[in-house]
Amino acid sequence: xxxxxxxxxxxxxxxxxxxxxxxxxxxxxxxxxxxxxxxxxxxxxxxxxxxxxxxxxxxxxxxxxxxxxxxxxxxxxxxxxxxxxxxxxxxxxxxxxxxxxxxxxxxxxxxxxxxxxxxxxxxxxxxxxxxxxxxxxxxxxxxxxxxxxxxxxxxxxxxxxxxxxxxxxxxxxxxxxxxxxxxxxxxxxxxxxxxxxxxxxxxxxxxxxxxxxxxxxxxxxxxxxxxxxxxxxxxxxxxxxxxxxxxxxxxxxxxxxxxxxxxxxxxxxxxxxxxxxxxxxxxxxxxxxxxxxxxxxxxxxxxxxxxxxxxxxxxxxxxxxxxxxxxxxxxxxxxxxxxxxxxxxxxxxxxxxxxxxxxxxxxxxxxxxxxxxxxxxxxxxxxxxxxxxxxxxxxxxxxxxxxxxxxxxxxxxxxxxxxxxxxxxxxxxxxxxxxxxxxxxxxxxxxxxxxxxxxxxxxxxxxxxxxxxxxxxxxxxxxxxxxxxxxxxxxxxxxxxxxxxxxxxxxxxxxxxxxxxxxxxxxxxxxxxxxxxxxxxxxxxxxxxxxxxxxxxxxxxxxxxxxxxxxxxxxxxxxxxxxxxxxxxxxxxxxxxxxxxxxxxxxxxxxxxxxxxxxxxxxxxxxxxxxxxxxxxxxxxxxxxxxxxxxxxxxxxxxxxxxx
Numbered sequence: 001x002x003x004x005x006x007x008x009x010x011x012x013x014x015x016x017x018x019x020x021x022x023x024x025x026x027x028x029x030x031x032x033x034x035x036x037x038x039x040x041x042x043x044x045x046x047x048x049x050x051x052x053x054x055x056x057x058x059x060x061x062x063x064x065x066x067x068x069x070x071x072x073x074x075x076x077x078x079x080x081x082x083x084x085x086x087x088x089x090x091x092x093x094x095x096x097x098x099x100x101x102x103x104x105x106x107x108x109x110x111x112x113x114x115x116x117x118x119x120x121x122x123x124x125x126x127x128x129x130x131x132x133x134x135x136x137x138x139x140x141x142x143x144x145x146x147x148x149x150x151x152x153x154x155x156x157x158x159x160x161x162x163x164x165x166x167x168x169x170x171x172x173x174x175x176x177x178x179x180x181x182x183x184x185x186x187x188x189x190x191x192x193x194x195x196x197x198x199x200x201x202x203x204x205x206x207x208x209x210x211x212x213x214x215x216x217x218x219x220x221x222x223x224x225x226x227x228x229x230x231x232x233x234x235x236x237x238x239x240x241x242x243x244x245x246x247x248x249x250x251x252x253x254x255x256x257x258x259x260x261x262x263x264x265x266x267x268x269x270x271x272x273x274x275x276x277x278x279x280x281x282x283x284x285x286x287x288x289x290x291x292x293x294x295x296x297x298x299x300x301x302x303x304x305x306x307x308x309x310x311x312x313x314x315x316x317x318x319x320x321x322x323x324x325x326x327x328x329x330x331x332x333x334x335x336x337x338x339x340x341x342x343x344x345x346x347x348x349x350x351x352x353x354x355x356x357x358x359x360x361x362x363x364x365x366x367x368x369x370x371x372x373x374x375x376x377x378x379x380x381x382x383x384x385x386x387x388x389x390x391x392x393x394x395x396x397x398x399x400x401x402x403x404x405x406x407x408x409x410x411x412x413x414x415x416x417x418x419x420x421x422x423x424x425x426x427x428x429x430x431x432x433x434x435x436x437x438x439x440x441x442x443x444x445x446x447x448x449x450x451x452x453x454x455x456x457x458x459x460x461x462x463x464x465x466x467x468x469x470x471x472x473x474x475x476x477x478x479x480x481x482x483x484x485x486x487x488x489x490x491x492x493x494x495x496x497x498x499x500x501x502x503x504x505x506x507x508x509x510x511x512x513x514x515x516x517x518x519x520x521x522x523x524x525x526x527x528x529x530x531x532x533x534x535x536x537x538x539x540x541x542x543x544x545x546x547x548x549x550x551x552x553x554x555x556x557x558x559x560x561x562x563x564x565x566x567x568x569x570x571x572x573x574x575x576x577x578x579x580x581x582x583x584x585x586x587x588x589x590x591x592x593x594x595x596x597x598x599x600x601x602x603x604x605x606x607x608x609x610x611x612x613x614x615x616x617x618x619x620x621x622x623x624x625x626x627x628x629x630x631x632x633x634x635x636x637x638x639x640x641x642x643x644x645x646x647x648x649x650x651x652x653x654x655x656x657x658x659x660x
Contacts, residue, residue, distance in 0.1 A: 377594050434572070
């Protein structure tokens with residue numbers, strides 16, 4: 001009903017303006033002394049001409065547009081509607097008046113121009129009043145806002161603030177470091193200076209809030225602006241990413257508080273879509289650990305590249321359920337199969353590969369929490385080493401093209417059982433790459449922001465609880481990367497893989513955990529040491545003060561992607577891996593206790609830097625495996641044919657798996 005009333009009101013206004021345009025045209029043409037015959041002709045044809053124009057306006061959708069947001073598009077629609085109606089009027093006028101138009105031709109032209117001015121002006125008048133007229137009556141409590149960034153993002157933010165708050169927010173102006181924009185007018189407001197002028201402008205204009213609208217800015221630049229704003233005493237908000245600029249979709253709810261992730265961010269990752277599409281499109285892709293932080297993001301991004309089938313495997317039923325529910329809603333076109341399986345169950349793993357024949361595998365399943373694995377080292381080895389071996393061997397047996405292991409910087413010169421287990425997993429896939437047609441690679445990177453158990457969610461919970469924020473050591477530093485960024489680079493590395501490489505991702509500059517804690521407290525509007533204490537708790541078992549991305553014998557080789565490097569292959573001793581890792585897995589002789597786990601790791605990783613207490617553990621005889629025959633060719637090769645001494649190449653196991 002409201003819509004009908006609005007439409008009828010607009011039709012009435014348009015009918016008046018259409019006729020006024022003709023009257024004004026006659027008055028202009030005849031200098032105010034219009035002959036009576038022309039007025040008579042005008043009143044005779046007015047109902048018909050008016051009706052035609054109203055129909056034309058309706059055809060062009062003038063009554064379905066929200067004119068309070070009128071822009072160039074709406075004005076073009078007005079010109080089109082007036083043009084169509086005027087042309088029809090001229091044709092009818094000539095036809096109904098015996099091939100002579102009832103009014104002078106000059107009046108026709110003037111009428112056309114005046115109709116565009118009056119109809120378009122009426123539409124734009126409300127927009128101008130809403131944007132500027134309402135601003136004359138600012139509420140006493142209106143918030144004074146300064147926008148950092150006078151580019152596309154800043155313009156869209158200014159438009160959205162004006163339309164959303166109806167005068168409740170007063171935009172003081174813009175700041176921008178681009179010299180060419182200084183003193184220019186943007187959305188009716190001036191560019192008042194650069195970031196260095198923020199303190200002066202905040203004081204002069206009584207600015208309460210500053211909105212950072214520079215999506216392309218690096219984390220370093222954002223940190224600098226945020227620090228200046230804090231010193232000036234203004235609240236800071238941010239427009240998060242470049243994706244908000246697509247099709248001008250900036251909304252008020254996109255503008256949020258500054259998060260620490262914004263300050264740590266770097267330039268957006270650029271990927272080679274052709275390479276990625278080539279090796280994923282129309283392929284069966286398996287993601288192990290598909291319900292975890294990294295695995296679930298892998299699934300989301302892989303869906304963009306149109307796989308034939310996506311296999312999401314995880315030992316946690318709830319995790320599989322959540323990502324399955326999400327992807328079926330967001331990516332209904334992708335054929336997805338949820339699999340609740342444990343990689344330590346070899347028969348189950350073989351059955352998955354036999355049934356679905358994945359062509360690309362991303363192996364993200366792992367125990368990853370360093371302190372937790374210090375108390376459960378034997379399970380770190382079983383899950384991270386044996387689980388990797390089961391999946392990687394099955395990939396060889398059933399013709400997988402690429403196998404990508406998600407590794408960690410903690411695998412370099414490990415001081416923790418978790419790190420050591422991941423280094424052993426790297427060694428396993430490098431060994432398998434030597435004997436298989438499958439391309440096995442590892443991708444090594446540091447901490448990811450927002451993953452389960454990471455430091456930032458912990459700090460946020462501690463701040464919400466009133467503190468203290470706990471830091472293990474004042475000099476603790478870590479590399480950080482966002483989950484989407486890390487996954488993009490992992491998928492790109494998979495496209496570049498030829499086999500045997502350990503790819504190392506550019507993690508940027510390391511960040512002090514103490515600085516991270518202070519930033520989070522300050523971003524919460526609190527003061528470190530006054531409102532929230534920071535408590536030093538001491539390093540945890542297996543924890544390093546700093547992480548490394550390379551061992552002493554490794555070096556970096558550049559790739560075609562500036563954010564991805566290849567570590568030079570270290571010395572892999574096949575006999576050692578066959579006996580000390582694979583042989584133990586096959587014979588069920590993996591460690592059952594912490595001491596056994598320590599002894600196994602010492603044998604394989606002389607660089608393992610365990611705690612002194614562990615180093616002083618009683619020396620027990622090294623547990624040797626029995627029944628491990630040398631690898632040799634067999635008739636059923638699995639690709640390279642090396643599994644005869646390991647339960648006859650798995651045919652017996654697969655047959656057993658079919659009945660399990």
